[in-house]
Amino acid sequence: MSYLTRICGNASNWQYPTKSAAEAPDTFYSQHGYGHEEWLFRFEWQIGGWQYGFLQGVNKGWESRLARGERAGDVVLYTLTPQGRRYVARIRHIEFLDDAQGVAALDHYKRLGWYDRMLQEIDAVNGDKSGLGNGEWAPYVLNVRFRPEDVEWYPPNTFAEAGDPVQQYNRYQLIELNHEASLPETVGTRRPARTGQILPPTQDSYFTSGGSGRECSPEHGMMQAALHEELKIEFPESNIVFEENFIDVTVTTEKEKILFEVKSDFCTRRVLRLAIGQLLEYAYYWDEPSEKAVRLVAVGRTRLSPEDERYLKYLTEKLNLPLEYRRVRLPSEV
Structure with missing residues (x-):
């Protein structure tokens, strides 16, 4: 199953909070000064080769999704910018965590000092850290995991054009993707025929996926x-x-x-x-x-x-x- 979801704006490639997004007054971000997603690509924080993070679109309807057996899928991420809706990345084989997994992963974060670092980085942008993991907004600080090598980045400044179905979406929801053909290509797009090419693959330098973790998840x-x-x-x-x-x-x-x-x-x-x-x-x-x-x-x-x-x-x-x-x-x- 493939999905589309929005993530909050961020100026650090989602490694730490930057308070750089303009959000509507009723959002968690506008009220607390950060979003749970702002550590999504903090690739030095890996557990056994897995990257753990949060997607607000997964947070909504989480229990019913797991009850239906929807435990994994591909997710295309986009964000809102002053220039328009920008495609960020596609994560393949992303797993939606259940409550036991979310609690266990957060315990690991706390043992390694990563959770305390998150709180410090919220303070650094004058955010309200009491909202982190607050059940009223999001019961879990971590609700997804994926392998860094499964992240396919969209080139910088890849914006949705007029008529792109993504233009009609505003809220943080996990939307079943039924317009694959209209999506732009990622840097790491996989070609079905797997035909060779004359020149070596392009080595893009503006993103990195980090190394594998050494601990067991x-x-x-x-x-x-x-x-x-x-x-x-x-x-x-x-x-x-x-x-x-x-x-x-x-x-x-x-x-x-x-x-x-x-x-x-x-x-x-x-x-x-x-x-x-x-x-x-x-x-x-x-x-x-x-x-x-x-x-x-x-x-x-x-x-x-x-x-x-x-x-x-x-x-x-x-x-x-x-x-x-x-x-x-x-x-x-x-």
Whole structure:
């Protein structure tokens, strides 16, 4: 599902509050001097390679959206400027957090001092920090997460032209996108045919996505805990170890060694892409092959698609790799 939503104005590329937007009197921004979205692209604040942030459009209708199973999608962001409606970025595979995820992510922010830094930056623009996370406006400081590499930027000064459907939207709402063809191209637009090109790709220097985080995300920890409970039942007499030699979970039985690599992405294709290389390296690169039979298990949150199953079947049958996929959901998804 693809959506369109407005974000507040900002002069720092949404890294910290700048009090540079002109908003209507009845908005949170006008009353408090900042918006919850102003840290959306603070890329040095990553947890396990994930960027956490807030979108007001997600905040509205949040509970009903999760109840319908709408947990992820692509979101196109635009903002209002004196020159008109400006397209900012497109974020692919963005995940809408449930309450447990939002609370866990904010706890992480507080432990690392990031939340205190947010409060300091609100003070720096003479904002009213009592509104941050105030349930009257927004019950959660963080309600989305995405991988920085999934951000596709629109070139600077990409404004909606006359007749563009975005011209009719004013409020901070998550609007289902049904006019894809009318959108301008992002810097990182993905071409369906994937045809090559004669010249090297353009290296745009005005935006950066930052590096990957080194810590595990809260979702990763939740999945490990849920997997542990399942494995204790399946392998009651076996040795279950976490984070040994960088492997998320290792189960050793009398006859086999099972390596589990956990990825909390909603996209199973990405889970397989990220996990398989790591599993192969963990199993075969560093040490002599194990005397026990080896099983390599990629762990994700969603079911395999038919394409995923066909791909995995090819790897196991044609290449004779001992690969498997296992679904482990967060407690709130059970």
